[in-house]
Amino acid sequence: MAETVLTNPGQSPARLEGWRGIAADWASDQRAFKNVSWGKAMMWIFLLSDTFIFSCFLLSYMTARMSTTVPWPNPSEVFALNIAGNHIPLILIAIMTFVLISSSGTMAMAVNFGYRRDRVRTAILMLVTAAFGATFVGMQAFEWTKLIMEGVRPWGNPWGAPQFGASFFMITGFHGTHVTIGVIFLIAIARKVFRGDFDVERRGFFTSRRGYYEIVEITGLYWHFVDLVWVFIFAFFYLW
Amino acid sequence: MVDIPYEGIRGIPPAEVPDVELYHPRSWWTRYVFSQDAKVIAIQYSLTATAIGLVALVLSWLMRLQLGFPGTFSFIDANQYLQFITMHGMIMVIYLLTALFLGGFGNYLIPLMVGARDMVFPYVNMLSYWVYLLAVLVLASTFFVPGGPTGAGWTLYPPQAILSGTPGQDWGIILMMASLILFIIGFTMGGLNYVVTVLQARTRGMTLMRLPLTVWGIFTATVMALLAFPALFVASVMLLLDRLLGTSFFMPALVEMGQLSKYGGGSPLLFQHLFWFFGHPEVYIVALPAFGIVSDLISTHARKNIFGYRMMVWAIVAIGALSFIVWAHHMYVSGMFPQFGYFFATTTLIIAIPTAIKVYNWVLTLWRGDIHLTVPMLFALGFIITFVNGGLTGLFLGNVVVDVPLSDTMFVVAHFHMVMGVAPIMVVLGAIYHWYPKVTGRMLNDAMGKFHFWVTFLGAYLIFFPMHYLGLLGVPRRYFELGDATFIPSSAHSLNAFISVVALTVGFSQMVFLFNLVWSMFKGEASGGNPWRATTLEWQTPETPPGHGNWGKELPVVYRWAYDYSVPGAAEDFIPQNQPPRATQLVQGAAS
Numbered sequence: 061m062a063e064t065v066l067t068n069p070g071q072s073p074a075r076l077e078g079w080r081g082i083a084a085d086w087a088s089d090q091r092a093f094k095n096v097s098w099g100k101a102m103m104w105i106f107l108l109s110d111t112f113i114f115s116c117f118l119l120s121y122m123t124a125r126m127s128t129t130v131p132w133p134n135p136s137e138v139f140a141l142n143i144a145g146n147h148i149p150l151i152l153i154a155i156m157t158f159v160l161i162s163s164s165g166t167m168a169m170a171v172n173f174g175y176r177r178d179r180v181r182t183a184i185l186m187l188v189t190a191a192f193g194a195t196f197v198g199m200q201a202f203e204w205t206k207l208i209m210e211g212v213r214p215w216g217n218p219w220g221a222p223q224f225g226a227s228f229f230m231i232t233g234f235h236g237t238h239v240t241i242g243v244i245f246l247i248a249i250a251r252k253v254f255r256g257d258f259d260v261e262r263r264g265f266f267t268s269r270r271g272y273y274e275i276v277e278i279t280g281l282y283w284h285f286v287d288l289v290w291v292f293i294f295a296f297f298y299l300w
Numbered sequence: 301m302v303d304i305p306y307e308g309i310r311g312i313p314p315a316e317v318p319d320v321e322l323y324h325p326r327s328w329w330t331r332y333v334f335s336q337d338a339k340v341i342a343i344q345y346s347l348t349a350t351a352i353g354l355v356a357l358v359l360s361w362l363m364r365l366q367l368g369f370p371g372t373f374s375f376i377d378a379n380q381y382l383q384f385i386t387m388h389g390m391i392m393v394i395y396l397l398t399a400l401f402l403g404g405f406g407n408y409l410i411p412l413m414v415g416a417r418d419m420v421f422p423y424v425n426m427l428s429y430w431v432y433l434l435a436v437l438v439l440a441s442t443f444f445v446p447g448g449p450t451g452a453g454w455t456l457y458p459p460q461a462i463l464s465g466t467p468g469q470d471w472g473i474i475l476m477m478a479s480l481i482l483f484i485i486g487f488t489m490g491g492l493n494y495v496v497t498v499l500q501a502r503t504r505g506m507t508l509m510r511l512p513l514t515v516w517g518i519f520t521a522t523v524m525a526l527l528a529f530p531a532l533f534v535a536s537v538m539l540l541l542d543r544l545l546g547t548s549f550f551m552p553a554l555v556e557m558g559q560l561s562k563y564g565g566g567s568p569l570l571f572q573h574l575f576w577f578f579g580h581p582e583v584y585i586v587a588l589p590a591f592g593i594v595s596d597l598i599s600t601h602a603r604k605n606i607f608g609y610r611m612m613v614w615a616i617v618a619i620g621a622l623s624f625i626v627w628a629h630h631m632y633v634s635g636m637f638p639q640f641g642y643f644f645a646t647t648t649l650i651i652a653i654p655t656a657i658k659v660y661n662w663v664l665t666l667w668r669g670d671i672h673l674t675v676p677m678l679f680a681l682g683f684i685i686t687f688v689n690g691g692l693t694g695l696f697l698g699n700v701v702v703d704v705p706l707s708d709t710m711f712v713v714a715h716f717h718m719v720m721g722v723a724p725i726m727v728v729l730g731a732i733y734h735w736y737p738k739v740t741g742r743m744l745n746d747a748m749g750k751f752h753f754w755v756t757f758l759g760a761y762l763i764f765f766p767m768h769y770l771g772l773l774g775v776p777r778r779y780f781e782l783g784d785a786t787f788i789p790s791s792a793h794s795l796n797a798f799i800s801v802v803a804l805t806v807g808f809s810q811m812v813f814l815f816n817l818v819w820s821m822f823k824g825e826a827s828g829g830n831p832w833r834a835t836t837l838e839w840q841t842p843e844t845p846p847g848h849g850n851w852g853k854e855l856p857v858v859y860r861w862a863y864d865y866s867v868p869g870a871a872e873d874f875i876p877q878n879q880p881p882r883a884t885q886l887v888q889g890a891a892s
Binding site: 115127130268 | 315321323420421422423488492493495496499500501502503504505506507508509510526527529530531533534535537538541545546547548549562564565566567570574577858
């Protein structure tokens with residue numbers, strides 16, 4: 061059986077377009093999202109749930125920032141670096157954002173090659189994505205180190221509201237954890253792709269289920285989501 | 301994938317959902333302990349939830365002993381009393397009711413009722429149970445750590461939740477947060493499974509509008525839980541950071557033990573918003589599965605189709621959606637901007653409309669039905685009455701002006717125990733009497749069941765009805781003892797003693813039920829596959845209890861909705877969902 065390959069034996073009526081099509085799909089039996097596999101549906105619903113987690117984190121941070129009576133440290137100053145004698149605000153964050161968004165590009169290419177069953181290129185592109193992700197986490201570690209050296213703590217900092225450090229470490233830490241988990245998954249899936257697990261339908265170690273190249277796309281969904289979340293963190297935490 | 305040939309029956313399209321690639325257990329351990337079968341996971345969830353629920357029941361006895369006979373029991377001091385309250389509330393709401401309805405009934409009934417062989421990702425489903433068990437163990441461990449469990453109240457409001465002076469400030473609160481975070485992770489793994497199974501793994505002919513209302517209730521509640529638990533997750537993480545790292549998300553500057561504390565600048569209100577953004581949907585996460593299950597119980601045991609099926613479905617969905625915009629009605633006296641009250645009172649009262657639709661439809665289903673007063677039916681009727689009672693007091697508390705004097709009194713305790721304590725528990729018990737024959741192949745003893753129902757139902761009223769009166773007098777909730785306050789007449793004290801005696805009696809009578817569960821497993825009368833002559837798919841399995849993969853060789857095909865009871869002209873008074881139109885036997889002379 062193949063839960064990803066959905067056959068259409070031909071007898072079913074022509075699919076309707078637009079809203080009528082959506083209504084017809086939801087009124088039908090068996091699947092509400094036609095041609096969407098279980099795994100992909102599950103990832104989308106998980107991401108919806110995760111969106112609520114990040115939204116709550118960001119809203120809490122904004123509440124804290126708006127309601128504090130002490131001045132909020134200026135992010136442009138805090139996150140500035142002195143490079144070759146030049147004082148450049150937000151330079152590290154700009155590079156990090158660039159790295160993470162580039163990783164989305166390589167991920168999309170990996171998905172493409174996955175569906176073409178090009179094992180080697182898929183695996184390489186996934187590893188490149190993972191490398192970008194690891195670079196991002198590395199630069200975040202550098203940023204954390206720099207701030208900690210300058211005296212920023214979860215319970216206080218030299219420049220103003222103590223919620224600055226608390227929100228910063230919590231939100232970037234939670235996002236960094238997501239990136240790290242993504243890197244681990246990317247490496248694990250890349251290994252399976254490279255070994256040809258999905259060509260020979262080898263069974264998973266724990267689940268004893270067969271895997272398909274679609275897992276590359278599902279991992280990609282997660283990865284793009286983590287990217288998208290970063291864009292919001294970048295906008296609301298660093299640029300505000 | 302096996303293509304089943306198109307049979308040309310209108311409304312039954314060809315199979316596009318492939319057979320589930322089942323996990324086949326190879327040893328005793330993977331069959332019964334680390335099982336990936338939703339039915340076994342359901343039983344594991346149910347037993348764990350019941351076990352921790354019994355702990356909460358004992359805690360309620362201890363609280364009632366103290367409230368009814370203050371000063372008599374030296375082994376209960378004020379701190380312990382607060383700890384009992386906290387743990388009782390938290391266990392009952394989250395670790396018992398949520399886990400039992402979604403993890404227990406959801407796991408057992410969803411695959412069977414939609415015609416699937418198992419959940420879509422059985423391995424993740426198994427992990428869900430084990431993480432839940434870990435959460436329960438972490439929670440239970442707080443009884444044995446220095447300082448004991450937290451006594452912050454089940455709402456865990458900061459600042460008091462993490463300040464010294466609140467019992468359990470050392471370990472209790474930390475482990476409580478850890479346990480909640482684990483619970484949410486575990487629940488998410490299970491919840492994703494339930495949602496995807498309902499959406500993407502139904503059998504042929506099973507459209508969403510043919511689903512039994514049980515599945516609709518559990519499905520909607522699960523979607524809500526996936527969107528509401530994130531708020532509790534975030535609140536728990538932030539409170540944990542406040543306690544462990546000394547951040548000040550929720551902590552304002554304040555004086556603790558005569559000294560200025562290390563905290564400052566945080567917002568306690570923020571916690572309340574996050575908590576109730578979870579907390580109010582949570583009420584309906586518990587209530588919606590109960591609504592769904594009770595609809596099926598009433599329809600089956602009154603031998604009549606559910607009245608207004610489509611309205612019932614949309615009412616469930618509407619209640620689920622509305623419950624996300626009412627949360628601040630728990631915060632009228634919190635100090636939030638007072639005019640928010642208008643908005644939240646309005647939305648709160650609007651929820652009464654879909655809820656009333658449901659109640660009317662239950663009553664109209666009973667109207668002129670062939671009512672069998674079986675034990676599940678008794679509990680279903682008990683639920684309707686209790687829910688109406690609890691719902692009506694909800695109208696009082698939803699109005700700002702009425703709520704302000706009533707808030708933090710026993711009236712609130714009576715209200716929420718009626719509406720989300722007793723009422724859902726009635727459904728849980730009725731559902732156990734209803735589905736026990738499918739799970740074990742034996743009927744529960746009827747005489748013990750009826751005794752259990754009457755003691756529980758009447759007892760619940762004797763306990764919670766007088767509490768409304770106490771609340772109107774102004775008796776506060778969460779107080780260790782009332783003392784000699786002049787506004788509390790001595791009759792209130794004797795009423796409290798009366799409530800305690802009844803509560804202990806009702807509590808002990810639950811032992812009859814537990815005994816019945818065990819006794820009937822061995823000595824109960826054999827039930828056969830479909831003792832209630834019900835239409836839904838779980839009663840049509842080839843084996844009882846359903847075997848590995850549920851359906852034998854071929855998945856069932858669904859031809860009709862779940863409520864074909866007493867169809868005019870049909871020979872039997874029920875037509876199972878998987879019976880093709882041609883195969884329906886008609887009474888002689890009736891037109892097809």
